[in-house]
Amino acid sequence: MAKKFDPNTAQNAVEIEKQFAVKAVEHAQTYWNLLEKVPPKQLRLTKLDDEIFEHTMRDFPELNEEPYEKITKLDEDWMKSPEGKERWRKFIQAYEKKVTDYNFGSLIRTDSRDEYGERNTIFVTRIQFYAFEIARNRLGLNDKAHEIAKTQAQEEKEKAEREKVKGKKRANGNGR
Secondary structure, three states: OOOOOOOOOOOOOHHHHHHHHHHHHHHHHHHHHHHHHOOHHHOOOOOOHHHHHHHHHHHOHHHHOOOOHHHHEOOHHHHHOHHHHHHHHHHHHOOOOOOOOOOOEEEEEOEOOOOOOHHHEEEEEHHHHHHHHHHHHHOOOOHHHHHHHHHHHHHHHHHHHHHHHHHHHHHOOOOO
16 A cells, blocks of 8 residues: 655655746746737636635735735745745635646746846746736736837847848848
8 A cells, every 4th residue: 555645755756847847937938928918907817817816805915005016026035934825825725626727836927017037036826826917917017017028029020020031131142
C-alpha cells in the first residue's frame, strides 16, 4: 500500500517544475496580449468576475481604499505574511469547486503600471491573479499597461514591416 503523499516532504521534480513554469509564462503572455487588444474595463477574465471582485473587496477591504495603491503595486511581504497567507488561503479555498485551475501558479505584475519583467513579476495562485487583475481592470489601474501593450505591438508590427522590405530589397539585389 502506498503511503500518503505529504507535500511538505515531497521532492521537486524538475520536469514538473518546468511544465508549471511554461504554463505560467504562457498564461502571462496570453493575458498581456488581451491587455493589448481589449480596453481593460471591458475585459472579462472568468464567468465569475463580479463574484470574485465583490469577494476580494469584502475580504480585503484595505484593497478598496482609494487611490488603490495596494492593488496598483502589490506588496508580496503583506501577501505572504502569516496573517496574509491565512486570509488568502480562506479566499482561495472558496473557489476550489468554482474555478478551474484555481490554485495553479500564475505570474502577476507587481506594478500594474508596467509590463511583465524580471523585477515586476511574482508567482501567485490563479485565483489571486484573477482577484487582482479583475480589480485592476474595473478600477482603471490597467489602463497604462493597455497603452504600453498597444505601443509595443505597433512597434513590433513596424519592425516586421521594415524587415520584410529589407528582405525584398535583398532578394531583388537592391539591398546589402
